[in-house]
Amino acid sequence: MFAPLKKALSKARKFFLGIKTADTAELEAILLQSDIGVKYTGIILDEIKEKGDIRSGLKSALIRLLDIPKPVLEGDKPHIIMVSGVNGSGKTTTVAKLANHFSRAAKVILASADTYRDAANEQLSIWADRLGIEVTSSQKGQDAAAVVYDSISKAKSKNIDFVIIDTAGRLHTRDDLMVELQKIERVTKKFKVIGPDLNLLTIDANLGQNSIQQAVVFKEHIAINGLVLTKFDGSAKGGAVVPISNELTIPVLFLGIGEGTDDLVEFNAEEFVDALIGD
Ligand SMILES: Nc1nc2c(ncn2[C@@H]2O[C@H](COP(=O)(O)OP(=O)(O)OP(=O)(O)O)[C@@H](O)[C@H]2O)c(=O)[nH]1
Ligand SMILES: [Mg+2]
Structure with missing residues (x-):
């Protein structure tokens, strides 16, 4: 995965050439240009000074700041993965990518819990068809939490390993919509005390540090435990993963590096830093 990551980081990497x-x-x-932000730039410069070497100080500081414990998939199946985020941040594409990723070694079902947008169900169904994966469909206006309930029930009865939930795009400022997300999360807790094993927030990497506030509000409403930075290909603001992840103390789990179902990279701090600042 190193070569595709390096390619996807080509814009972000160019700041680090010198x-x-x-x-x-x-x-x-x-x-600062790479959007690491003032606070973390200070922390990194201190570490460089201490180490007396730019590359090793930069590398160790970045890895340390990005090294936040990741949730582990354990306990009863199905594992539940819920994907939330603001409109257009890449949720549905990420659901398809995750379905592709996990279906290589396990059985997956998708839950179409975006019951707001026209054609949201159809969009997810097209991905599911291409991947040969079952989807619990929904109608516009239907109760999203009920769709999730049905999907997890089906997964349990059919011994399916993963339920991946696509949710509607919502602005973090819309409290009524954030409440719906809490309702979906609550339904998952009827099956698992902890709720979703992976409670993921998709963030458009092009927003850089500007996305921190939306992430903070999502985290206040639901127990987000992993970030997916989407559209990393083409983003010059690669350094923003540091403030976003460290400020929220939520690990980055995946990077989206394209529009296809294979364009997903499992995040590893060391590999990421090597790809970002390496030769
Ligand atoms: N280049 C690139 N494009 C992406 C990536 N992820 C998603 N996209 C594109 O971003 C657009 C929005 O993606 P969706 O997955 O529909 O986003 P969404 O969050 O589900 O959108 P809503 O359901 O409307 O809120 C689409 O054109 C995707 O192809 C990525 O990693 N890289
Ligand atoms: Mg969508």
Whole structure:
């Protein structure tokens, strides 16, 4: 996965080309341009000073800041994966990518819990058909939590390993819609005390640090335990993973690096940092 990641990071990487010979002021500019933010730029510069070497100080600081414990998939099946986020952030595409990823070694069913947008159900069904995966369909206006209940019940009775839930796009400022998300989460808790094993928030990587506020509000409403940074291909703001993940203390679990179902990279801090600042 290293080569596709490096390619996807090509825009973000270009800021780091001059690091070896940079002085402190130039280094600061590089870190700020990559959207690492003022606070974390300070932390990283301190570590570089301490280590006396730019590359090793930068590398160890980035890895440490990104090293946040990941949720583990354990306990009773089905594992439940819920995907939330603002409109257009890449939820449905991510659901299809995750379905592709997990169906290589396990049985997967999708739950179409976006009952707001016209054709949302159809969009998910098209992905499901292509992947040969069953989907619990819904009608526009239907109770999204009921769709999720049905889907998990079906998974249990058919011994399916994963239920992946696509939810409607919603602005974090719409309290009524955030309440619906809580209702969906509550339904999953009828099957599993912890709720979704992976409670994922999709964030458009092009937003950079601007996405922190929306993520904070989602986290206040539901127990987000993993981030998916989508549209990483083409984003110059790769450094923003540091403030987003560290500020929220939520690990990045996946990066979306394209529009196809194979364009998903499991996030590994060391590989990511190597791809970002490596030669
Ligand atoms: N380049 C690129 N495009 C992506 C990626 N992920 C999603 N997209 C594109 O972003 C657009 C929106 O993706 P969706 O998956 O429909 O987003 P969504 O969050 O489900 O949207 P709503 O349901 O309307 O809120 C589509 O054109 C996708 O092809 C990615 O990782 N890279
Ligand atoms: Mg969608």
